[in-house]
Structure formats: structure tokens, C-alpha cells
Amino acid sequence: MSSTIMVTGLLPFVVLIAAVLAFPVCFALLRAYRRSVQKGMASIGGGELTARRPTISSHAPFSQLQISVPDSTRKQNGIESPQYRRALWGPWRASAVYAVAGLAYALVMTAGWLIATRDKTIVFTKLAILCWTYFWPTVLTVLLVAAYDRIRRAQLLGAYFSVLAVLVAIALVKNPDMGIAELPMFWVLLNGPATILLLTFLVRPIRAVGPLVLVFLIAIALGSQAVVTVAGANENLLRLIADIGFGIGLNATGVFLGMIVIGMVLFGLLGWPLLRFLGRLYEQKRLSDQSIMLDSLWLLFAVTQSIDLAFEAPPWILTGLVAFIAYKLVSRFGLRRISAWTTGVEPRTLLLLRVFALAKRSEMLFHKLRIHWHYAGSIFMIAGPDLVTTTIEPHEFLDYVRGHLGRQFVRGQQDLQQRIAIVDKGQDPDGRYRINEFFCHNDTWQMTMEQLALTSDAVLMDLRSFSPTNQGCVFELGRLVDSVDLTRIVFLVDDTTDRVFLKSTLERLWQGMSADSPNQTAVSPTVRLFRIKRQSEAETRALLHLLLPVAA
Numbered sequence: 001m002s003s004t005i006m007v008t009g010l011l012p013f014v015v016l017i018a019a020v021l022a023f024p025v026c027f028a029l030l031r032a033y034r035r036s037v038q039k040g041m042a043s044i045g046g047g048e049l050t051a052r053r054p055t056i057s058s059h060a061p062f063s064q065l066q067i068s069v070p071d072s073t074r075k076q077n078g079i080e081s082p083q084y085r086r087a088l089w090g091p092w093r094a095s096a097v098y099a100v101a102g103l104a105y106a107l108v109m110t111a112g113w114l115i116a117t118r119d120k121t122i123v124f125t126k127l128a129i130l131c132w133t134y135f136w137p138t139v140l141t142v143l144l145v146a147a148y149d150r151i152r153r154a155q156l157l158g159a160y161f162s163v164l165a166v167l168v169a170i171a172l173v174k175n176p177d178m179g180i181a182e183l184p185m186f187w188v189l190l191n192g193p194a195t196i197l198l199l200t201f202l203v204r205p206i207r208a209v210g211p212l213v214l215v216f217l218i219a220i221a222l223g224s225q226a227v228v229t230v231a232g233a234n235e236n237l238l239r240l241i242a243d244i245g246f247g248i249g250l251n252a253t254g255v256f257l258g259m260i261v262i263g264m265v266l267f268g269l270l271g272w273p274l275l276r277f278l279g280r281l282y283e284q285k286r287l288s289d290q291s292i293m294l295d296s297l298w299l300l301f302a303v304t305q306s307i308d309l310a311f312e313a314p315p316w317i318l319t320g321l322v323a324f325i326a327y328k329l330v331s332r333f334g335l336r337r338i339s340a341w342t343t344g345v346e347p348r349t350l351l352l353l354r355v356f357a358l359a360k361r362s363e364m365l366f367h368k369l370r371i372h373w374h375y376a377g378s379i380f381m382i383a384g385p386d387l388v389t390t391t392i393e394p395h396e397f398l399d400y401v402r403g404h405l406g407r408q409f410v411r412g413q414q415d416l417q418q419r420i421a422i423v424d425k426g427q428d429p430d431g432r433y434r435i436n437e438f439f440c441h442n443d444t445w446q447m448t449m450e451q452l453a454l455t456s457d458a459v460l461m462d463l464r465s466f467s468p469t470n471q472g473c474v475f476e477l478g479r480l481v482d483s484v485d486l487t488r489i490v491f492l493v494d495d496t497t498d499r500v501f502l503k504s505t506l507e508r509l510w511q512g513m514s515a516d517s518p519n520q521t522a523v524s525p526t527v528r529l530f531r532i533k534r535q536s537e538a539e540t541r542a543l544l545h546l547l548l549p550v551a552a
Contacts, residue, residue, distance in 0.1 A: 018217035019197040019300075026206035026213050030389040033400050037388045037439065045411040045441035065510040066526045067503065070546060082345040083376040084548040088541065090338075090375025091146035094430065097334030098145060098294070102138025105298070105327040109134040109305060112319035116312040125174060129167045129183060134323075136160070136191045137301045140198065141294055148368055149537045194304040198297060204367065208289070208392045211296035212278065216271045223267025227259040275398060282394045288428035289393060298324055338431040347377035347425060347433055348548065351452050353476055354462035356384040361464060363390055365492075365532070368540050369460075374432040376548060378425050380452045383439045391435050409439040410448050420451060449476055453484050458547045462492040464532070468501055477505060482514040486525055490546050493529050502529075 110130040113119075119126075139160050147153050168183045202210055231238040245255035281287040302320030309316035350373055354362055366387055373379055381391065399405055410416050416438075423436050440448050453459060459480060466473055480489055493499065506527055510519075519525050530546060532539055 016193075016197070018214055018221040019200050021217050021221075022210060022214045023200040023206070025217065026210050029213065029397075029401075030206060030209065030392075033392065033397070033405075034385055034389055036400065036405055037383060038385050040406065040409050040439060041383070041385075041442065041445075043441050045409065045444045063522055063525050065507060066524065067506070067529060068526045069529045069531055070542070079549070080545070081549045083348050084545055086345060087372040087376035087544050087548060090431065091371050093338055094335065094375075094432075095142045095146045097331055097338065098141045099138050100334060101327045101331035102135055102141065103131075104330045105137070105302075105323045106131045106134035108323035108326045109319060112306075112309060112316065112323070116309045116316045116319070125167065125171050129164075129171060132164055132167060133187050133190055134305065136187075136195075137298055140195070140297060144202070144293065144297075145290070146371065148371055151537070190305055190308070191301075194301045197300060197304075202293065202297065204363075205389070207293065208390060209394075209397050211292050212275055212394060212397060214296060215278070216268070216275055219267045219271030219274065220264045223263035223265070223270075224260045227263035227266075228256070231259060279395045279398045285424075285426065285428055288430050288432055288434075290432065291428070291430055292394065295328075298327055332429070335430045339427055339429075347427075348457040349378050349380055349425065349455070350547065351380045351456035351459045352462070353382070353449070353459065353473075354384070354386070355465050355470055355473060356386050361535075362386045362462060364535055365462065366390065368535060368537075369543070370435065372540065372544055374434075376433070376544075377457070378423075378433040379435045380423075380456055381435060381437045382445055382448060382452070383437050388437075391437050393435075393437075396437075409441055410444045411441070412444065413447060416444070416448055416451060420455060445472075446475060446479075450479050450483065453480060457488065459484055459489045460492065460543075460547060461489065463497050463502060464492060464494045465496045466493070466502055467498045474505055478509045481506070481509045481519060482517045485518045486522065486527060489528070490543070491527065491529050492532055492543075494532050 110127060113130055139156060142156060143153060147156050164187065171183060172178055172180065200210075206213075231241055241259060242252075242255055245258055250258060278287065278292065282289070282292070302324040303317075306317045306320035309319050352366070352369075356362075363386065367390070370379060381387070383391075396405075396408060399408060410419060419438065424434050425436075427433060438448050438452065461473075461476065461480070463473065491502075493502070510525075513519060528546065530543055532543075
């Protein structure tokens with residue numbers, strides 16, 4: 001009886017408390033992390049600085065600079081590069097793999113339900129409803145992996161619930177005595193709690209660290225109940241703990257609270273090595289940021305959906321674990337096939353520059369762009385307050401918690417060269433490439449930007465809200481004109497961009513271009529301004545088509 005209470009009462013209570021606490025804890029940690037990064041950005045590195053100094057040309061450029069504004073509402077003309085096709089279809093190929101893996105999970109859970117409940121009336125409608133109900137985590141997975149725009153999300157959710165409604169209607173026709181709300185309530189009880197809990201630690205502002213924080217908080221929450229539960233089941237141990245507590249002057253309440261605190265400390269000490277282990281797996285490329293997030297999602301559903309089965313017998317709580325293993329095996333096999341599909345296609349690196357003051361607009365664009373570009377190659381960025389909490393990686397977060405954030409910052413020219421030499425350009429197990437973020441002090445960001453521009457295949461500079469106050473962006477524009485072929489650059493603008501100032505700045509920089517610039521002898525030099533309106537799917541595709549063919 002006590003074991004049944006443990007898995008049906010204590011376990012969901014622990015998961016609930018941990019998930020609820022994860023929300024404010026993540027926000028607090030990320031806010032502190034952003035302040036620490038901003039403090040480091042404002043400080044001086046103190047290392048040796050040898051930024052490239054361009055040689056100013058003594059004569060006018062060969063050709064007059066032209067400015068082109070491609071149509072951002074449709075894909076550009078031209079041959080599609082292999083990288084473009086990978087970027088466009090990569091998220092959906094991965095979603096197809098996760099859908100098959102989700103079906104394996106659903107079949108295991110359905111079989112577990114039928115065996116645990118000893119249900120002998122097996123009919124197709126019942127099997128279909130059970131399997132489709134357990135398939136729900138797959139829908140959430142696809143929403144996270146590929147369906148980021150509202151239309152795709154509405155289509156996906158509409159399709160899922162339409163099928164569910166048809167199955168429920170068929171069941172009601174075949175079973176007139178069944179209550180109309182019985183099956184919908186079954187779905188809500190099985191999927192509702194985990195879905196709501198997911199919103200607490202997988203919302204976009206905290207998604208980068210939510211799963212790690214949740215793992216740690218679950219360990220602490222388990223510890224808060226473990227000592228009390230074990231002592232309550234062992235009278236001699238409980239008497240010993242009480243004698244010790246009374247001996248040091250505690251009353252009954254103090255002894256009870258002491259057991260909770262001791263359990264939290266002990267399990268917290270065990271949870272930290274687990275986080276470090278996950279961080280090492282990430283650094284060794286055995287895990288990706290997305291796999292950590294998705295594994296958290298599926299484990300949460302595996303636990304919560306198995307709780308009802310534990311009422312039949314406690315061991316049935318393991319049904320979810322078996323189903324999760326089935327999901328992992330199928331998804332790993334399928335993702336390896338995707339990685340094999342990309343073999344032979346050279347990855348491309350993108351340097352993303354932007355006005356740091358864009359905040360939410362920058363985050364929204366980056367979220368949509370990265371979903372696709374992850375399958376084409378890696379992204380280079382200079383850390384800024386706008387995206388620093390969105391792009392934080394597990395090992396960076398753990399370094400911050402341990403007080404080692406300072407070692408992430410570029411200190412000088414030699415340090416920068418070492419970091420670029422070991423930059424991660426390989427694929428993760430799920431076929432995606434990583435974001436390489438460079439943390440820079442106030443005296444190292446310029447040379448970092450120059451070196452990254454030289455080593456990147458394409459450059460996207462977000463100039464929304466660009467104005468004469470953005471002198472850092474003016475410097476970056478000058479270095480791009482001096483050192484990067486204009487065919488590899490796309491500038492993003494909208495109605496908030498000071499287009500007159502931007503045009504005059506580009507023309508001035510063009511006339512003062514360095515003598516060794518690759519643009520000096522360009523026959524028809526053209527600056528491409530991509531005007532973005534709604535950050536829609538069509539605009540994202542058109543932007544990718546502009547960037548990836550030039551990168552190739």
C-alpha cells in the first residue's frame with residue numbers, strides 16, 4: 001500500500017512542485033546571468049589587441065555602389081543550393097522521425113494500459129483512441145521542432161483534434177450509454193497536467209535552461225520528502241532521528257522541518273553532479289540543446305501518464321520508462337539516417353550582427369532563422385543583452401552557476417585565435433549544428449567581429465531601428481565593406497530603419513574603402529537590403545534563399 005501511495009501520490013506531488021518552482025527560478029537566474037554578461041561586456045579584457053588596420057585607398061572605387069531591395073514576400077529566383085534544401089526541410093524531416101518515435105511510445109503505452117487494466121474487450125476504436133491520446137506529446141514535439149508560425153501550428157493542432165473528435169464520435173455512436181464528456185475528460189486527465197507543467201519551463205524566455213533547472217529542482221523536491229517517507233516507514237529510524245532532534249533542543253515541528261531540509265540538501269548535492277554530467281555529455285556532442293529539451297518533455301509525459309497505471313500495481317509505473325526507451329531508440333535510429341542524408345554537403349557558417357536594442361523583434365527573428373539554419377551549418381554571434389539568455393548553452397549556464405562565467409570572454413588576440421581554431425562546426429547527434437557565441441569585453445568586440453566576418457560564409461546584419469546613435473553598427477558596416485564580399489552580405493531593414501542615414505553611411509564608407517577590399521574591383525557592387533514586414537514564413541524562406549546560395 002505504501003509503495004502505491006509513493007508512486008501515485010508523492011511522485012506527482014514532487015513533479016508538480018518542481019515544475020511550478022522552475023518558472024520563477026529560471027527567470028531569476030537568467031536575469032542575473034544577463035546582468036553578469038552586461039557587466040563583462042562593459043569591462044576591459046586587458047589582453048594583447050592587434051586588430052587589423054585597413055589601408056585606405058587613394059583612388060575612388062572601380063564602380064558606383066548600388067542598393068537593391070529584393071522582394072521579401074517570395075523566394076528569390078535561382079538554383080536552390082543543397083544547404084538551402086537542408087535548411088528548409090531539415091526541421092520537418094526531424095519532425096517525421098519524432099512522429100514515428102512518438103508512435104512507438106504510444107503503442108507501448110497503449111499495450112501497457114490494456115495489460116495493466118486486464119481489459120479483454122479489445123476493439124479498433126478503443127485502441128485508436130488510446131493510441132491517439134498517448135500520441136499527444138508528438139504534437140508538442142513538432143510544435144517545438146518545426147511548426148513555429150501560427151498557421152502551421154493551427155493546422156497541426158486542428159488536424160490532431162479533428163482526428164480525436166472523429167474517434168470520439170465513432171465511440172459514442174457504437175456505445176450510446178457512454179457519457180458525452182467521458183472520453184474528452186479521459187484525454188484531459190491523461191495529458192492535461194503534463195501539458196500545463198510544460199508551459200512553466202519550456203516557454204521561450206526560459207526554454208534554454210528550463211530542463212536543467214527542472215532536473216535539479218526535482219532532485220531537491222524528492223529529497224524534501226525522501227527522509228520523511230523513509231523515517232515514517234521505519235519506527236526505529238524515526239525514534240533515532242527524534243531523539244537526536246530533541247537532544248539538540250528541537251521540538252516536534254523542528255525535527256520534522258529538519259528532516260525536510262536535510263533531505264533537500266542531500267538530494268541537491270546529488271542533483272549537481274547530474275547537471276555536470278549532462279553538461280559534459282553536451283560538450284562531448286553526445287547530447288544537443290534540443291535533445292535535452294525534448295527528453296525532458298517525453299520523460300515528463302512518461303511519468304505522469306504512468307501514474308494511473310500504478311493504481312493497478314506499483315510496478316506499472318515503469319510502463320512510461322519502457323515507452324520512453326522505445327521513443328529514444330526509434331528517434332536515435334531515424335536521426336542517424338538524417339545525419340547520413342547530410343553527408344557530403346559542406347556546412348555553411350552564418351555571422352549574425354544586429355542592433356542590440358531590438359529586444360523581442362531580434363529574438364523572434366533569431367528563433368525562426370535558427371530553426372532552419374541549424375540544419376545548414378553553424379551560427380556565429382557576438383553575445384549581447386538581447387539574445388544572451390536565448391542562446392545560453394548548458395555548459396555556459398553551469399559555468400555561470402559555478403562563478404566561472406569570466407572564462408567565456410575573449411581577452412585578446414591570441415585568445416581569440418585559439419577560440420576560433422577550436423570552434424565547433426560539427427553536427428550534433430540529431431543532425432543539427434550549433435550556435436557559437438563569442439563573449440567580448442569592451443575592448444575585444446571589434447577585433448572579434450572582424451575575425452568572424454573573415455571566417456564566415458555569409459553575414460546577416462539586422463539594421464532595424466538603425467540610426468546615427470548606433471555607432472557600433474557604423475563601425476561594423478565599415479569593416480564589412482572593407483573585408484567581406486558584398487555578395488555574401490544581407491542587411492535586414494524595416495520601417496524603423498533610418499534609410500537615409502544608412503544610404504549616406506554606406507556611400508561614405510564605400511568611397512573610403514580600404515585598398516585591399518575584395519569589393520574594390522567589383523563590376524556591379526550591390527548592397528542588398530532585405531525589407532522585413534511581418535517576420536512570416538515566406539519572408540524566412542526568402543531570406544534563407546538569399547543567404548545560402550551566396551554562402552555556397
